[in-house]
Amino acid sequence: MKKSLKLIVILLTIIYSCKEETKKVDVNVSEKFSQLIDNYYEDELKLNPINATTAGDHRYDDIFVNNLSDEFISKSKTHYTNYKKQLDSFPNESLTESEQLSKAVLTWECDINLAEFNFNANLTPIDQMWSSNLFMGQLASGSSAQPFNTVNDYKKWLKRVDGYLDWMASAEKRMKEGMQNGHVLPKALILKVIPQLKSLTNKDVDNHLFYQPIKTIPDDFANNDKLELKKAYRNMVSNKIIPAYEKLHTFMSTHYLEAGRKTSGIQGEPNGNAFYAHQIKKYTTTNMTAAEIHELGLSEVARIRSEMEKIKEQVGFKGDLKSFFNFVRSNKDLMPFKEPSEVIANFNSIHERMKPQIEKLFDVKPKTPFEVKRTEEFRENSASAEYNPGSLDGTRPGIFYTPIPDVTKYNVYSDESLFLHEAIPGHHYQISLTQESDVLPKFRKTLWYSGYGEGWALYSESLGTELGLYTDPYQLFGMLGAEMHRAVRLVVDTGLHSKGWTREQAITYSLDNEAESEAGITSEIERYMANPGQALSYKIGQLKIQELRKKAKETMGNKFDIKEFHNQILETGCVPLALLEDKINTWISQK
Incomplete structure (x- = not known):
């Protein structure tokens, strides 16, 4: 009997030691995985600094990355490819349920971004609704995500505008490239872009959109700072912004308009079906x-x-x-x-x-x-x-x-x-x-x-x-x-x-x-x-959400709580629908 007890104690000690070792390994894996996804987030902000600004992270407020450049495209491909490889080094069984979802989401993110490089979306970089020039106009108004609270904020925007001007020059270059191989906007859309560009060729600097932050310059700025900023912004609008918009407006209202597609859908472009x-x-x-x-x-x-x-x-x-x-x-x-x-x-x-x-x-x-x-x-x-x-x-x-x-x-x-x-x-x-x-x-x-x-x-x-x-x-x-x-x-x-x-x-x-x-x-x-x-x-x-609500209600009966269902949907953050469905099905089965 004593030998049996001793044997049981030894076995339990071994099992406990194994569990402790497993915990250590799990903690180590979790730390490495957490570091990986944190690194991804930081590198993603550097790749797309405007996203940092909109999120309220103001470390990169002076940077506008030219996402139309060959350098950016190469760097982006490397970014997503490398992180996809690193994700593959974490087997699902080594991760918690929450970590598995994060891995699945980030894998999707890498795959969908890499797939986009198979097409020529960057050859039509400007439209009337979605393009970067419109969001820059929102930021330029001084009432959006770009802060204008300190002298340094005002100076950061001047630097960001210089990056934006490089993008505008690249946009015209890419559109000319697109004209050579059938990647152009439908003419109906070009006609909507032209007046948007025209409105920013207005030479009345005091009422120009890009001069608006000066009109709300904080009273507590030193007088010499106010004078310096007013001079810099007037120069920026008169000698940089207006000429750039005039050049782009001239191009789009003449050569690009003449080349505009008569077709309305993306089928009218090469490889349009695959892109759709x-x-x-x-x-x-x-x-x-x-x-x-x-x-x-x-x-x-x-x-x-x-x-x-x-x-x-x-x-x-x-x-x-x-x-x-x-x-x-x-x-x-x-x-x-x-x-x-x-x-x-x-x-x-x-x-x-x-x-x-x-x-x-x-x-x-x-x-x-x-x-x-x-x-x-x-x-x-x-x-x-x-x-x-x-x-x-x-x-x-x-x-x-x-x-x-x-x-x-x-x-x-x-x-x-x-x-x-x-x-x-x-x-x-x-x-x-x-x-x-x-x-x-x-x-x-x-x-x-x-x-x-x-x-x-x-x-x-x-x-x-x-x-x-x-x-x-x-x-x-x-x-x-x-x-x-x-x-x-x-x-x-x-x-x-x-x-x-x-x-x-x-x-x-x-x-x-x-x-x-x-x-x-x-x-x-x-x-x-x-x-x-x-x-x-x-x-x-x-x-899909209505389908999941109906399924949860029918399956759970009196246990269904609409507030809890909404919590389950919202707590995941934005995820692909298949991953959301998996999560809700797991919740239903657990209830």
Whole structure:
């Protein structure tokens, strides 16, 4: 008996020692893995310093990397290839569940970025909606992510502008290269870019966009610093910015416009089908084909039309649905504002109305403050409503920008759903909670995958009734209209880029199926033309989150808690949809 006990003690000691050794190995592996992903984050910021600025990290505020240069392309390929190799050295079984998810996300990130180098997207570097020159205009206004609080801040911006000027010169060079081999923008988009460039050739320096930070120069700056900065900024605008924009405007309004594509979709460019397949994967984070998405879009359009018919009957409108769209578009009762400030106030009032209900759906809310602002004048004619994230430390608020080019024509019928999407609980909750997380590694706090991010925002629109909104049938119609808008995107984006649709065909299809204004629809179609595939992400992501909610509720029964479900969705940060589905399925099975 004593020998048996002694043997048991020895065995237990050996087992315990092995466990302790395993713990040491695990800790060591975790430390190395943590260091790897921290290194990736730091190197990624150096590669893309504008991302650091938008995140509130101001170490690189004086740098604008020319991402069109051969040097940048080579460095980027090496960056993603090296990190992918390092990730492969960590077997999944050596990592915790959370680390495995981070590995999967970072592997996806490396793969999708490396795949993009197989195409020639850098030969069309400027468009009316997405390109770097437009974001630099936002920063130049002095009211965005670039800080202008100290003398050094002002000097950093001057250096960053010099880097930006190199990029502008490279943009023209790349576009000329594109003209030689069929990679050019559709002519309709070039016509929208030209006036954007023209507005920044204005020689009235005092009212120039890039001079605006001087108008808000802090009073506590020393007088000699103020004088020096005013002189430097005047020189920058007069002798650098205006000539650069004049040169680019001349090129785009003459030679480039003449070379503009007559085709509307990316099919019109060499290797366009393969590039579109890449874009679909990039933005939806799925392996769906263009044909599958087109059919899904047609199905969703039919389903939402039937819901719209019910609203039409509820308000007593006599006529077909298309006539009802025209009625809503032109209804002066839905265009009540005379001043842009009234539009902003309306969004703030929507926020106040929903506050009492938000606790029922969310028990974790962001600390980052939030504001509603009008889109800057220089870009609002071509802009859609959008959300710009706050800083990682929460000191800069998240901002919901809404364009108001003509306040007398501003239609309010979709404002409630728009607020839920762009603001709360849409992008502001999703992005701010990710940034504020104490658990996520740094690199996952600033990632963006449209399938998840835009999917969450569109899913948020469906929460309006639960949040005490959509009591007005027109606002409910607005929600359906917003969902229809995203369903239509599935049809027209794939139509444009895989089925040879023209810009005009896409506009007509949209006008037949939604109540947006013709001007708004035209702007939207041109947006899809500029960035193939991006518009697909909203509906694909929304449907996946709704599917997961339904599955969780049916499987868990009385144990299902909507607040906990939302926590599970939001706590991961932005991830590809397949990884999100795996996580929620694990949570369901554990419950």
